[in-house]
Amino acid sequence: MNITEFAAYAGVSKAAVSRYFNGGYLSQEKRDLIANAVEATGYHPSLQAQMLRTRRTRQVLVILPKLSSESCARMVEGISDVLDQNGYQLLLVNTANDNTRELSALNLLQRNTVDGVILIATIFTAEHRTVLGSLRLPLMILGQQYPGFCCISHDDRGAARAATAHMLAKGRKHPGFLGVTMMDKAAGLDRRRGYEDALQAAGLYPQPTRMAIAAFDMESGYEQAAALLTRAPDIDCLFCATDSIAIGALQYCRTHHIRVPEDLMLAAVGNSEAGRVASVPLTSVQLHYRTAGQIAAQRLLDQLAHPHTPVEGQVLDYALIPRSSTGDALPQGNFWAE
Amino acid sequence: MNITEFAAYAGVSKAAVSRYFNGGYLSQEKRDLIANAVEATGYHPSLQAQMLRTRRTRQVLVILPKLSSESCARMVEGISDVLDQNGYQLLLVNTANDNTRELSALNLLQRNTVDGVILIATIFTAEHRTVLGSLRLPLMILGQQYPGFCCISHDDRGAARAATAHMLAKGRKHPGFLGVTMMDKAAGLDRRRGYEDALQAAGLYPQPTRMAIAAFDMESGYEQAAALLTRAPDIDCLFCATDSIAIGALQYCRTHHIRVPEDLMLAAVGNSEAGRVASVPLTSVQLHYRTAGQIAAQRLLDQLAHPHTPVEGQVLDYALIPRSSTGDALPQGNFWAE
DNA sequence: AAACTTTATGAAATCGATAACACTTTTGCC
């Protein structure tokens, strides 16, 4: 049933029906007439027709690199919370760290089928700047600061500093670093800087031989930990850029008679579920993923409501959660400490 | 720029432009003309207008209970793979196990804004049958069999049977069961039946005092394990409906001087990352989540292409992954066994 | 009472495409 048929059924004009649903001058009499007819027929305006006419889709595109990563999933949950509350729909593109998919996602934007975009990306290339710069849609970048755009990010540098400093404060003198590619500004570069900050504050100098780069998975963490600890066996505390990597390192220790935390302390960033229940519960820094998602979505909706909002970034704080991997016993009865 | 302006620019009729993009009789001459004009202007048809006119949106709605659960995330990844390849967009609704949200999602369907639906639900009520039955859209149900609808599910019963049988085959005589609500047919009912199958095959009888029901999280697993093992301390092997619950049980053992696997064997279903790296690596049954998602999406697209496809369910197989929690040592050098 | 403003109304134009239709031209075949 379309608006014309419905209007005829209700005994009013098309315009009156439209005004009923969108607000506008309408007498109480017609209002009742339409309300009754809606009750009787279950009529509702077609979204597609509304989209075409109003040029607003009430859909937001979320682009992310990997859905089955706990951090991404939580950010999307946060986004979903807010969009849902405001009657917006969430269009999801999982790029799987694949350029082809990322391009097809950006193609969507060109086609103007969404009102706004939230981008959770790890590596920004020159092409990104070009494409994003020419975007006429409201855009939020989630997970890192990218100059010139609205960004919500975590204090990755502070988080890494806190984790490393925690181990140094326990008297360790030979820190090691297990990071990820520096092309990833947040998890790669910023966390390395945080690590170096902590060393500097303790009067130590970062040594390249005590640093290694891994991929984002446990397997790689295992392998790089093996390489690093073979090369520099005197390392007595190891900062890992992600929980997954730290868990890989932990597996290596477990199978090579390296005691954690006695011989080697471990600390990471992420506070994942796996890290909480690992063979040695992992000291890690909690970032507020869900909150970040909520804020990003809210800010996007704000931009939609008030165009020309000034571009400004926002950095969320963090919380260090000490656990056994740095020799911190858990409080009795609490094995899940957030 | 709309099709009229573009057609004028290219020097052809609107119909020719439409035929260019949708296929249809068109001379090579005009084809070139339009191709050049596209190159020059970057014109592309408006999706909204196409949606309105063709009554197809090329969008698929995915409804799920919890995004930040590994199994859900992997299913969505599988769905995304296939939809993406076929030029379909994925609309996501995270119900957070909340009726309000589930209703608003179903409202979307009423509004006809998507071509098809994939539903990942855990608990089906009478209301579900009503709403789903009156749905005029192609629908796939993912994760359990629901009579009368197209379903892709896992062999939950077989999986639970295999996990339990594995422990009984090692000579354990006093099995226990830690499950979830029976309102959840797949993870609740079917897995309990599988547990009972295994007992029966071993000449044992299920005893209510050796069974408990937990929620879906580790905390609840911990609490219910505590209750169960206090009530029936002779239990020497425990089947858990999910990895999370098993990890909770494992934490309880760890803090109460119950040795795993010597005093108590543990086996579960899910094969999650956390279970693989837990303090005692967890024997678990792998289900093919990603594959299930891919199949569901593919079958949905098939339905879209060929309406009136007969309704039939499909059940995917499983693979038991023995690990230390049942006394199975991991093969040397492989700590990640899938 | 006149002059304005606010409220109320429906006809018609519009958003940007596709599909039906009527028509002409080309091709294939006997």
Added chain:
DNA sequence: GGCAAAAGTGTTATCGATTTCATAAAGTTT
């Protein structure tokens, strides 16, 4: 050459809403 089928074309109606516009009635101010 004749005749049917296939290929190629542009005009027009249509999808289902919103928005403009012209106009009228009601309410408010001078």
